Amino acid sequence: MSFYYTRIVHFQDTDAAGVVYFANVLAFCHEAYEASLVKFGINLKVFFSSQEVAIPIIHADVYFRCPMFCGDELIIELMPKSWGDDEFEIFYQVFLNEVEEKWVARANTKHVCIHPRSRSRQNLSDEMRRWLLSFESS
Amino acid sequence: MSFYYTRIVHFQDTDAAGVVYFANVLAFCHEAYEASLVKFGINLKVFFSSQEVAIPIIHADVYFRCPMFCGDELIIELMPKSWGDDEFEIFYQVFLNEVEEKWVARANTKHVCIHPRSRSRQNLSDEMRRWLLSFESS
């Protein structure tokens, strides 16, 4: 089961080549992740500034097939996958709303759960496990 | 008559002080401007990369009353005002959806219509005049 997030390309997202600046596509994907957490009932302000637990990204990857332009309506599909007790990965496919069959970009991000100060690993919270599980149901 | 744009604060919009980075609020306002143009039927890709006409911002101003946090739902009110044939100004009020009575930020941007190469002034297109007029009806 996937989560879908819709995002219009803003003028600020573009660069002087007239298309979306490459690194911004990863930010679009992160917005989809945030929207998915919100839909699950997670408070983003608390989630991202906790002194007890952080889930930083340790790896990100992005492929581009087509340029994206200002005003384009993107649909981002998000599919998380659990890796043990303290890690997960998220796969993203970015589609243009007008041409839904073909993806224009694909990305993935790998997240590890740590203590923000010591940076040592810790297990994901029950809430995050439930969020991950919610994608496994068919 | 005003146009209203809703915008969730993303993680990327924030800074290490835990709140929205000040200059990003002007970008939120510009998004409201873009959304208003789209609703009026204007193609943003063509509008912002035209070789014939550009409407750059020559002045921007922003006041902050309250901090904005990741996950906050903002409502941005946009009210343009015409200044002669080649200029207009846009006033913005940013509200938190939860506390609608009080604005958290106010901004305005002044736009001048020019030839992109010569940078000399030219009159606004009929389309932009109609966009401006659409806000004057009661």
Place this chain on the structure above:
Amino acid sequence: MSFYYTRIVHFQDTDAAGVVYFANVLAFCHEAYEASLVKFGINLKVFFSSQEVAIPIIHADVYFRCPMFCGDELIIELMPKSWGDDEFEIFYQVFLNEVEEKWVARANTKHVCIHPRSRSRQNLSDEMRRWLLSFESS
């Protein structure tokens, strides 16, 4: 006495109109502020994430005279001005290195010293007073 900061325009700073996105110029000015604090011996990591004191911007203003392009070398002049015990303002002039006589953008930011949690005002630290004073010597 002024502080000068040099900044190359990056590709990411530009938009599909081929020039620097307007709100990014305020971010360039904030970089000049940061560079000036660093030169004065202030640790930015501590300064911007303190739980005891914050100095948020409550107003920002920016004028644009000329477009800035990718690769342009900007020189930003910074001149702070004290306003009582808990406020200050910074004036910025942005010059193109090649044509130094004329500014291409002018900005100012107004900063107020507060407690980050209560958001009530407090006096600026001795360190920040000394930073402000350092600009008054001729």
Place this chain on the structure above:
Amino acid sequence: MSFYYTRIVHFQDTDAAGVVYFANVLAFCHEAYEASLVKFGINLKVFFSSQEVAIPIIHADVYFRCPMFCGDELIIELMPKSWGDDEFEIFYQVFLNEVEEKWVARANTKHVCIHPRSRSRQNLSDEMRRWLLSFESS
């Protein structure tokens, strides 16, 4: 032979978790690429907005080992590698100036030379071939 680019972490680069927002590290790497082109004598304004040739990124990858904070001085090592006549890849290592031995992030970007309108492939210019060759000399 490598190219080295020094970059201070700005306040705007950070997020509410107190560290550099992940996708911004790819933008730092792109800045290193731009600085390397400038040093080679390439005009960035012409390079990035040409109507005849574009070299978009088709893949990007980034690993994070340590968080980066506001004020950190980063040193980015850039090593391009040629792939035939119309492609190249760039490898980046990001170091903290204070602890130079260990990288804090590693990235790579893959670039393909195309016609901006048709998006069909074309050979890299002689200038870009010379830029690539300049890294192969020992």
